[in-house]
Amino acid sequence: MTESKNRQWVLSARPAGKMTGEEFLWNEAPTPRPSDGQVLIRTLWLSIDPAQRIWMVRDSYKPAVPLGAVMQSFAVGQVIESRHPDFKPRDIVRGEFGWQDYATSDGKSFGGMQKIAPGIPPNLALGLFGLNGLTAYIGIAEVGKIKAGETVVVSGAAGATGSVAGQIAKIKGCRVIGTAGGTAKCAWLVDEAHFDAAIDYKSEDVGARLSELCPNGIDVFFDNIGGEVLNEVLARINLNARIVLCGSISKSDAAAPQPGPANYSNLVAKRARMEGFTGLDYPARVPEAFEALGRWQRDGSLVHNEDVAHGLENAPKALLRLFAGENFGKQLVKVADATV
Numbered sequence: 001m002t003e004s005k006n007r008q009w010v011l012s013a014r015p016a017g018k019m020t021g022e023e024f025l026w027n028e029a030p031t032p033r034p035s036d037g038q039v040l041i042r043t044l045w046l047s048i049d050p051a052q053r054i055w056m057v058r059d060s061y062k063p064a065v066p067l068g069a070v071m072q073s074f075a076v077g078q079v080i081e082s083r084h085p086d087f088k089p090r091d092i093v094r095g096e097f098g099w100q101d102y103a104t105s106d107g108k109s110f111g112g113m114q115k116i117a118p119g120i121p122p123n124l125a126l127g128l129f130g131l132n133g134l135t136a137y138i139g140i141a142e143v144g145k146i147k148a149g150e151t152v153v154v155s156g157a158a159g160a161t162g163s164v165a166g167q168i169a170k171i172k173g174c175r176v177i178g179t180a181g182g183t184a185k186c187a188w189l190v191d192e193a194h195f196d197a198a199i200d201y202k203s204e205d206v207g208a209r210l211s212e213l214c215p216n217g218i219d220v221f222f223d224n225i226g227g228e229v230l231n232e233v234l235a236r237i238n239l240n241a242r243i244v245l246c247g248s249i250s251k252s253d254a255a256a257p258q259p260g261p262a263n264y265s266n267l268v269a270k271r272a273r274m275e276g277f278t279g280l281d282y283p284a285r286v287p288e289a290f291e292a293l294g295r296w297q298r299d300g301s302l303v304h305n306e307d308v309a310h311g312l313e314n315a316p317k318a319l320l321r322l323f324a325g326e327n328f329g330k331q332l333v334k335v336a337d338a339t340v
Contacts, residue, residue, distance in 0.1 A: 006031045007312055008100035009071045014057055021316040032104045034083045041077035041103050047126040048318045048331040050249045062110045070098040076122040078338045092116040094125050099315045127160050127330035128304050129290055135279035136164035137289040143277050144220045144244045148173030151214050156224030158185035160330035165222045167193050167302050177213050181325045192303055207232040225249055234263035243274035305329025
């Protein structure tokens with residue numbers, strides 16, 4: 001039995017600078033009903049990701065969220081009612097369902113809609129076995145084309161994607177350096193995720209530490225940050241280096257100056273390659289990625305961390321926490337439990 005109201009957060013204003021949370025408006029609407037070819041989904045977990053700020057501001061690899069529309073996000077939910085031949089009630093599914101209790105879907109929205117395999121917890125279906133894990137795997141293996149013995153640097157290394165990317169590189173025999181904000185995050189990277197070293201960008205000179213830790217240069221950079229960290233890495237890249245552009249969270253404040261990297265000419269001198277991508281660009285690699293991630297998780301060579309907020313009402317706070325660098329690992333919001 002569904003509730004008669006659907007609590008939701010709608011986008012009421014586009015952020016002009018640092019987000020405040022006032023960009024969202026709490027709303028209560030009638031619970032939607034599925035049409036032919038659709039399912040009604042009860043949201044269980046929301047994925048909170050840096051890309052959501054881009055979606056709030058402008059068209060990118062997907063159209064911007066319209067003002068007055070439900071804030072978009074990937075989510076895991078349970079099918080409550082189905083008028084779709086491929087889904088039945090109680091199925092646990094992943095898709096772009098948004099910041100709301102209930103959503104209808106025909107499976108044709110951005111990223112599609114997939115059943116979650118039995119045995120995979122819904123929270124992991126949004127992190128390690130979701131877009132974050134897929135992005136890390138593709139970025140390191142396909143775009144970065146890492147080789148054993150290379151030096152790999154990962155920015156935003158304590159986040160949901162960076163932490164997995166660095167661990168994959170380590171599993172593949174690379175020497176891995178991460179950057180993160182705070183001593184606790186850096187300690188976790190070395191002690192739990194088995195990075196070779198970590199740089200605290202809040203208290204250390206990133207350039208000086210990169211020179212110290214990478215005396216023979218940098219072969220692959222998995223970048224989630226952009227800005228000055230990218231610039232310092234470019235000054236130290238090796239011949240035929242690969243720069244994997246996954247994100248640019250340093251640019252999240254549109255009002256702040258955003259100069260380009262001063263050391264970009266080193267890409268020419270070193271015959272290096274800089275490439276942006278998303279994990280969704282490689283649908284044929286999904287089974288391979290999740291099989292490998294599952295194998296590494298089971299044998300203990302890959303670990304993950306989560307930062308969970310409880311309650312739909314806390315979704316804006318969770319996004320602000322992410323951009324303040326306060327999250328530790330995957331940022332999630334738990335909305336409800338699945339029915340038995």
